[in-house]
Amino acid sequence: MHNIIEVDLTENIDIFKISCFLIPHKDGLVLVESGPHSTIPKLEKAVKANGYKLSDITDVLLTHIHLDHAGGAWCLAEQGAKIYVHPKGYAHLKNPEKLLASATKLYGALMDELWGTLKPIKGNQLFEVADMQILNINELAFTAHYTPGHATHHIAWQLANVIFTGDVAGIRLNNGPVVPPMPPPDINIEDWHTSIERLESLENITTFYLTHGGKITDCKHHLTQLKNNLNEYANFIFTHYKKQTPKPKLIEMFTQFSKELLVKNGGDSEAMKSYESSNPSFMAVSGLWRYWKKKLTTENQS
Numbered sequence: 001m002h003n004i005i006e007v008d009l010t011e012n013i014d015i016f017k018i019s020c021f022l023i024p025h026k027d028g029l030v031l032v033e034s035g036p037h038s039t040i041p042k043l044e045k046a047v048k049a050n051g052y053k054l055s056d057i058t059d060v061l062l063t064h065i066h067l068d069h070a071g072g073a074w075c076l077a078e079q080g081a082k083i084y085v086h087p088k089g090y091a092h093l094k095n096p097e098k099l100l101a102s103a104t105k106l107y108g109a110l111m112d113e114l115w116g117t118l119k120p121i122k123g124n125q126l127f128e129v130a131d132m133q134i135l136n137i138n139e140l141a142f143t144a145h146y147t148p149g150h151a152t153h154h155i156a157w158q159l160a161n162v163i164f165t166g167d168v169a170g171i172r173l174n175n176g177p178v179v180p181p182m183p184p185p186d187i188n189i190e191d192w193h194t195s196i197e198r199l200e201s202l203e204n205i206t207t208f209y210l211t212h213g214g215k216i217t218d219c220k221h222h223l224t225q226l227k228n229n230l231n232e233y234a235n236f237i238f239t240h241y242k243k244q245t246p247k248p249k250l251i252e253m254f255t256q257f258s259k260e261l262l263v264k265n266g267g268d269s270e271a272m273k274s275y276e277s278s279n280p281s282f283m284a285v286s287g288l289w290r291y292w293k294k295k296l297t298t299e300n301q302s
């Protein structure tokens with residue numbers, strides 16, 4: 001059994017739950033997910049509380065380059081860490097202008113407060129990881145599983161019988177319902193199902209660590225609910241894409257629909273608010289709308 005230290009980067013901060021994970025090895029720490037730039041002070045505090053310094057983080061394993069997962073990686077590179085990422089995310093971390101611009105477009109005035117900023121990571125500290133590649137860091141061996149669907153540049157990291165699932169296994173707050181986060185531009189339902197099947201096919205997995213939700217041990221039930229909710233969301237938007245329901249109206253309807261789905265899955269009214277901030281309706285609508293538009297346009301052309 002490996003010692004995995006979960007750090008809640010957003011405890012007492014008014015943004016949705018983001019965790020990262022510290023795993024000690026003989027020369028320091030591996031960090032899975034950096035969290036955003038804005039929560040680096042929280043990370044530093046947790047690292048110190050465990051008897052280490054920030055510069056003891058030798059390796060940072062990113063699940064994907066969305067800013068809540070990877071936005072702080074450059075700070076750790078500045079402290080000497082090596083950063084591992086999917087090839088599709090590599091260029092964006094090396095030259096982050098585009099990533100910063102698209103996030104600023106999405107988050108507007110909230111950008112600074114939520115995520116902070118991005119700086120380039122030097123090529124000699126940034127590494128692309130292949131599918132199924134095994135990363136040996138002293139006594140630790142991590143396997144990279146390409147898991148697109150939420151993002152094309154997504155990796156779930158396996159360490160023995162544990163998987164750090166990033167966003168591919170969804171969001172789950174306080175052991176409540178599982179919700180798939182649906183931001184544009186990469187959402188792909190078929191790919192997401194294939195990725196879930198891949199997670200299901202791995203033998204002897206006992207634990208998921210969700211970036212938005214932490215430790216989960218009922219992995220099978222968790223994935224079953226995720227698959228179901230993925231389809232529920234996708235079908236709801238499909239119906240309205242066909243009808244070309246105006247966006248503002250659709251966002252309102254989706255908010256209601258997703259609340260009802262949460263209740264059906266056992267969520268309470270307190271949970272609603274945190275889920276809405278973790279997977280905002282405007283973002284889910286726009287992510288799924290884009291998915292259907294792309295899919296149906298391609299199908300019509302062929």
Ligand SMILES: [Zn+2]
Binds near residue numbers: 064066167181
């Ligand atoms: Zn994400």
